[in-house]
Amino acid sequence: MTRIPAPERRVALIEAALRVVSRNGIAQATTRAIVAEAGMSLASFHYAFDSRDELIDELISTVIDRTRGAVMPEVLVEGTLVDVLEAGIVRYFEHLKADPEHEQAMLELTQYALRSPERHPLARAQYARYVELAEQSLAIAAERSHSTWTVPVTRVARTLVAFTDGLTVTWLVDRDDAAALAVAHAAADALSRMAEPR
Amino acid sequence: MTRIPAPERRVALIEAALRVVSRNGIAQATTRAIVAEAGMSLASFHYAFDSRDELIDELISTVIDRTRGAVMPEVLVEGTLVDVLEAGIVRYFEHLKADPEHEQAMLELTQYALRSPERHPLARAQYARYVELAEQSLAIAAERSHSTWTVPVTRVARTLVAFTDGLTVTWLVDRDDAAALAVAHAAADALSRMAEPR
């Protein structure tokens, strides 16, 4: 009924799609399901997007852009590097626990992108973004703990991303908080060895 | 043409399904695709299985049972615990590189199982199996390096699984061998701190 210009509709559809993917998985993110979630008619979908694929691609791009420093955001703690790192990872874990479906959706989108050569770059971009954010956090962490990375920060960041990823996948499966915290501790420990006091 | 008893057919279909999932992803593992891969007719499928869901469930169970000590199998190296651990993880990494599609399939099956409450236990079982295998490997590793775990082995194992999982996901995305080896190194380092010389 209400007229909405196409660009806004694209945004609304992407939001709706993310909700559907989070709630029901990407396999259930059909055009009809997305449109229902957005409260629109099917025609509006193809007025705003050429195809479902186009929407999914934009969805992935959007979540990449939107990914803020969830991984170790503003590190609040002052202290040893290990402590700062662990606090950061634990904070990410809290974020994961607060919205597991979202992280699960991210994982699914990655898997999805990995499945076609044309979309593979999207998955790479997603992880490049993760690494970028991790790098920033690690720089801050070193700062706060008066340390210097003895290994290129990018490499440390890649490792951090791998660790948090593993933590995410395993926790999504077993929901074992204590185990996840143990992983966080071990990961922080490993990372801290890549720096020295300044 | 050739008559094949139902139980054998089930096995053949599961094998075929695994190949299809590895090659094209679980979304493409339709009854028709599986049947074509197995060189059977569609009717044979529903003669052997009640439904596609039943096959997928059995597929997951099968891969769980079949999962051998890919994660740090017979640890060959003698040496420091770190070295033994790293060698084991690197060996897993070689396995991953040798057949990336298989590990990707495992990941997809997990994600798939995670999406429905009835199947969630399958995902848990899969990871429980991983942890079990990791535990065995870790016991051997401690043995070989004359060390003792100072933390319950199960917890160490869970952490190892998380680490290798993270390594897997990130490597599947960026195919960065050097980065993966760095993760392996860091992971081995972290794990080795959970033991002491005997």
Added chain:
DNA sequence: AGCGAACTGGGACATGTGACCCAGTTCGAA
């Protein structure tokens, strides 16, 4: 107010898919 373009709703179509059915064929046991 009037006009053209932007937008909307409902329906339609082709295709893919899971499930099923049934008439035939083949095998093993009696």
Added chain:
DNA sequence: TTCGAACTGGGTCACATGTCCCAGTTCGCT
């Protein structure tokens, strides 16, 4: 050798899904 059950192939059904079309409606501009 015969007979019944196990098995097979091909066709079919219902439904979901991506895409499209078109007649109508609404808006911004003149």
